[in-house]
Amino acid sequence: MxxxxxxxxxxxxxxxxxxxxxxxxxxxxxxxxxxxxxxxxxxxxxxxxxxxxxxxxxxxxxxxxxxxxxxxxxxxxxxxxxxxxxxxxxxxxxxxxxxxxxxxxxxxxxxxxxxxxxxxxxxxxxxxxxxxxxxxxxxxxxxxxxxxxxxxxxxxxxxxxxxxxxxxxxxxxxxxxxxxxxxxxxxxxxxxxxxxxxxxxxxxxxxxxxxxxxxxxxxxxxxxxxxxxxxxxxxxxxxxxxxxxxxxxxxxxxxxxxxxxxxxxFKPLFAEWQGFFVFLAMMTMTVGNLLAISQVDLKRMLAYSSIAHAGYLLIGLAVGTPFGISGMLFYFVAYALMNLGAFAMIVLLAQENFRAESIEDFKGLAKAHPVWALCFLIFLLSLAGIPPSAGFIGKFYLFAGAVQSGLYGLALVAVLNSVVALSYYFRIVRNMYMMEERSSLAPSRSWTLRLSLILLAFFTLLAGLYPVPLLETVRQAGALFL
Amino acid sequence: MLTNPFAFPILSTLCYLPLAGAFFIMFFFKRSWTGLIKVFSFVVSLVGFALSLLLLPSFQAGSSEMQFVEKHSWIDAIGVSYFLGIDGISLVLVLLTTFLSAISVLSSFSAVTVRQKEYYASMLLLETGMLGVFMALDLFLFYIFWEVMLVPMYFLIGVWGGERRLYAAIKFFLYTLFGSVLMLLGILALYFLSAAPEFGIGKGTFDFLELSHLVLPLKPQLWLFLAFFFAFAIKVPMFPFHTWLPDAHVEAPTAGSVLLAGVLLKMGTYGFLRFCLVLFPEASRTLSPWMVTLAMIGIIYGAFLAMAQSDMKKLIAYSSVSHLGFVMLGIYSLTPQGLSGAVLQMINHGLSTGGLFLIAGMIYERRHTRLIAEFGGLSHKMPVFATFFAITLFSSIGLPGLNGFIGEFLILLGAFRAKFLYAAFAVSGIVLGAAYMLWLYQRVMFGSCDNPKNQILRDCTLREIVYMVPMIVLMFWIGLYPKPMLRLSEASVNHLHKIVQTAQPLR
Structure with missing residues (x-):
């Protein structure tokens, strides 16, 4: 050389x-x-x-x-x-x-x-x-x-x-x-x-x-x-x-x-392992969502939810079509925005002797600190796949991939899973908006943290409202597999 | 497709005006400025109503085309566009939405005492979502509005609702979401079918007008119908998907109930009219006996349930199940009379049931209970209130001279033309309706006023009169001279009827 x-x-x-x-x-x-x-x-x-x-x-x-x-x-x-x-x-x-x-x-x-x-x-x-x-x-x-x-x-x-x-x-x-x-x-x-x-x-x-x-x-x-x-x-x-x-x-x-x-x-063997990934995707999202329902620790809940999201992402791998691949790549961006945002919310409320790690700790946040509650609401809506958010567009593409490939069973399991997922994400929303404040909440004053929360929430919404540039980028990135 | 005659995009302006108002309240008003927030949100909703009235003079009632159309590219890669437009059917529903929104905002002034800033922002946000649903002509856009609207309603029930509000709010959200996600699958399947060359389009699109040219074989039509059916049937709600409704209605604050009954339920029937009939005509014809059966069960079962209730709001909620059964019967009689009766009855139900919820709200504000047994003899203490209640009640029963009569008459006519048996069953629903409503009135208003707590009740305030009078006027107007209202949607309804009856599936 x-x-x-x-x-x-x-x-x-x-x-x-x-x-x-x-x-x-x-x-x-x-x-x-x-x-x-x-x-x-x-x-x-x-x-x-x-x-x-x-x-x-x-x-x-x-x-x-x-x-x-x-x-x-x-x-x-x-x-x-x-x-x-x-x-x-x-x-x-x-x-x-x-x-x-x-x-x-x-x-x-x-x-x-x-x-x-x-x-x-x-x-x-x-x-x-x-x-x-x-x-x-x-x-x-x-x-x-x-x-x-x-x-x-x-x-x-x-x-x-x-x-x-x-x-x-x-x-x-x-x-x-x-x-x-x-x-x-x-x-x-x-x-x-x-x-x-x-x-x-x-x-x-x-x-x-x-x-x-x-x-x-x-x-x-x-x-x-x-x-x-x-x-x-x-x-x-x-x-x-x-x-x-x-x-x-x-x-x-x-x-x-x-x-x-x-x-x-391994593309030439696609047909042989496709069924396996379909199964893996279905099981992963279902298990993740079902186990997340009963969690009270926010980090554990997010862990199970991230398992469920791995399940949604596996749809892209199971279909392997442009829709699936674009959806998957788009979903990585969406997932990064909303999941980092959710974890940042824990850091925002953490104090020296108080860890806001239980979903109970978010009670009454909306009343005391509406802006941060709104940010968290945006992340949770996106995680649940409610439009207009990045998470919705990503899921839309992934589900479209499954429907296009004729994997209706997979698509059905996936959409029903999003309903299940909403039930636990919205327990946090309920706590924030509909419960009385339990302990004094003091959001961190760090400007970098606050700035990143605002930016993450903003991009989560923006990618949901105008996803075109990002979709074009993921199309280029995914061109390798077509 | 008729272009927008205005110099500005009137539908978008109308749709996003409440959203802008909500943002303004959220970010520029202080929590303590409650008076200003109330007046501001009322003015915004009133301007919205005025804007929707502005549509009337330039609306061409003789045409079944989509009017005031706005179309812009959005996500070109998959054929999603920002596409708004209204025909006669959507126009009357848009008018109903802006009208009831303004009334609901006005009715909340004294009922809502906590977190008013968020409350009025949610109300305005909800209005944007509802208007968007009736205007969107791109299925992707439609789905977005359809889902977005759930969030403010969830908050309205969950934050400002009654005792079991948390349960009712999430139940409402999960039920409707369950239906919506199945519709999402239907929308996706429709998109890929439109991309297949053999069905008449050959290019993937979410554009409703293009999709209406899709010619599908019966079998996929049936599956797609089913996917859309869940979303709409839950929203209507049709038997056996109605169980979320009583909870949501009882727990929601008054204005929430008004909009829920007045507008949100209409989204379901609108969905059947706009999408199921046009996109799956053959499936609609094939399944119409089943749909009518469900509708009739709803009419009668809902009426019996209403009769057994001890809670005023629950009674009205079950009466909605029964009344919406009528609308579904009208739609799936698949006759011109039935269809136009259904459209009119959607408006009528919005006025009469919305009105009944306002009435129930007035009583609740005074007594903080809705139990029918707590009342009796109110007519002596509150004569103005008694008059409002009576007129609204008669409108709901369908007394001749009031709006409900025209709608029910047309629906029965349509049902009769479709099959004698349909009309026979439906008439028994009307009798039952009269029974439970009159019984309610009797128990609450007549008799002696024994309960000391009821002795001191005040009659309607000026504000209450101000928001009830327009409702009453409309009830009489439609009842006595329904022609202008029917004319607005006539062309669209006839067009719809033609599509359903003549479309042939792909063999």
Missing amino acids: SNALMLQDLFFFLPETCLLVTGVILLLLDPFLPKEKKSFLGGISVMGILASALATLCLWKENAPLFGHLYRLDPYALFFKLIFLGTTLFTFLVSFRYLSLTRLPQGEYFALILFATTGMMVMAAGMDLLSIYLGLEVMAISSYALVGFLKKERASLEGALKYFLLGAFNSGIILYGIALLYGTWGTTHLSEILNGLSRGEATSKMFLVGVAMLIAGFAFKIAAFPFHMWAPDVYEGSPPPVAGFISVGSKAASFAALLRLFLFA
Whole structure:
């Protein structure tokens, strides 16, 4: 490989590099900063994200392989990179206040999130099973540490340990699956697998077992049935901004890789695994929604709701048509906006000795603080898929995909699930608007947190009212699979 | 399709004026400025009514075309457009909506004492949603208005309602949402059928006017009819989907009940008229005996339930089930008389049942109870009130000379032409209706005024008279001279009838 090419590769890798470098700077700087100047670190991390976003935008419309085809820069990967960067940015803006409140070490916190984001980016852009695995591990290991960040709390430690043990086991399964695929094809590269499959080379049992292991592994990552059990405990234990970050980022990254695997590399076998994903989608959304109904802890409720949302997203994978893929990609944006917003609401009401983590804690919010209640209302309406919100447009596309492919049963289960979902989302609305205030609520004064809530609510509505630009973007990003 | 003769988009202005008002109240008014908030929201709703009256002179009643049309591209990629327009049927419902909204706002001045800012904002928001439903001609847009409207109604019931308001509010929301999401599937299926070349369009669209050219075989028509049926039948509500209604009506504040009965229920019947008949004519013909059967069960069962109630509002709520049964009977008699009777009866029911809820609200404001047994002999204490009550009640029963008579007569005529048996059953509903209503009046108004709490009741205030008089005037006007009202929707109704009776399915 010539030097010029290497240079271009490095240039194309700039978004990831920005994050890595920022993370390293944070770690180096942290020990030397006096306590009162730690907030400086937050500024640096936001700069790092903005630099990375700038680099990503500059590379928009590029489409080229990197690092000897291990990696690919295409609109699809860039689209996901922007989602991850947005998620991380909002997570940071929400976290500042929370970190000073809980006196958590800021340097490591920001650095770990940045490393996790890098891992997600690698997953979305990986064109080889091994590079995807590499990204997945970087993301996973940073997340384990982030979940256990509240070192003094049993729930946090329990969540982290659970996540770590199950995650490590899961990584083993994925790796074993990869090994079996390598045994079959003698390659781990997605394009070569695709070529082999399209030439109609016989699929051996070993290959199918390998694919099954990959499905199981990624189903764990996206918290799909029957590998969803970890999510509630992990979300409950982790600091709320981290829970929001993991529920959005980790899920989107795993879906990004899953889509590349099943709608690109294994596309010739589409008909064979379609039924399986239909089943997985139905079960995941139903189980998630039914279990969410009885939750009183808001983070657990959001965990089950995020399982249900994974179910809706799986529709896109199960249909694999332009409608389904656009819907899925659109839904990632919608899901990021509304879910980050919901978790940010927990942070907004958190006080030094009071965690607004039960849905009871939101009683009477509308009377005392109507603006924040309205923001939460918008997130909840969007989560429930009531128009005009981003969540509605996303669901509309996904359901349209199911109807178009003639999967009426799936579509029916999905719409009925949205009715079930409304019943628990609206328990929060009821508490906010129709109940008397129980304890004194004091929303945080952090302007970054307030700004991000307003922005998230605004974009949730905007994407519902005028989704055209975003729909055009997801069409370009999804063009790869058509 | 007739373009908008005004220099400005009149339908959009009308539709979003209340929304703008709601925003203004939310963001610029202080919580404590209750007087200003009341006057402002009344003025906004009054201007809305005036704007809707402005439609009348330029409306071409002889045409069944969509008028005042506004069409703009919205989500081009999937053929969604921002498409508003009204024909005769929607016009009368738009008028009803703006009229009842103004009345409801006025009726709330003393009834609502807490969180008034949010209350009036919700009322105006609800008006926007209702108007949008009657104006939207793009199914995607229609669905959005259809759902959006649930949110303010949920709040009206849940925040300002009675004792079991929380239960009633979520029950209302879940029931209607259940129907709506099935309709969403129907809309999606319709979209993909319109994209298939063999059914006459060949390009995916949500445009109602284009979709009305869709020619489908009977079987998909039946399935699609079923998908839309749930949404509309729950809203109407038809037997056996009526169980949410008594709860919602009883718990809602007076103005909420007025709009719920007066306008929201009409969305269901409007949906059948506008979408089910036109898009699935063959299915409508095939299923009409079933629909009529459900309607007749509703008429009679609703009447019996009403008779057994001890709560005034619950009685009126069940009477709605019975009356809406009449409207459904008129629609699915599939005769011109039945259809125009149904359209007229939609307006009549809005006036008479809306009026009855206002009456019940007046009593409740004075006594804080709605139990019929608590009252008796009120006519001596409140003569003006007794007059209003009597006229509204007779309008609801269908006494000749009042509006209800014309509507019921036309529906019976239509039903009779369709099948003798239909009319025979329906007439028994009218008799039962007279029975429970008159019995209600007797128990509340006549006899001796024994209960000491009733001795001190005051007669109607000036404000109450101001909002009851226009209702009464309209009841008499439609009852004595229904022609102008019928003429507004005549062309559209005949057009509808022609479509249903002549359309042939794809063989």
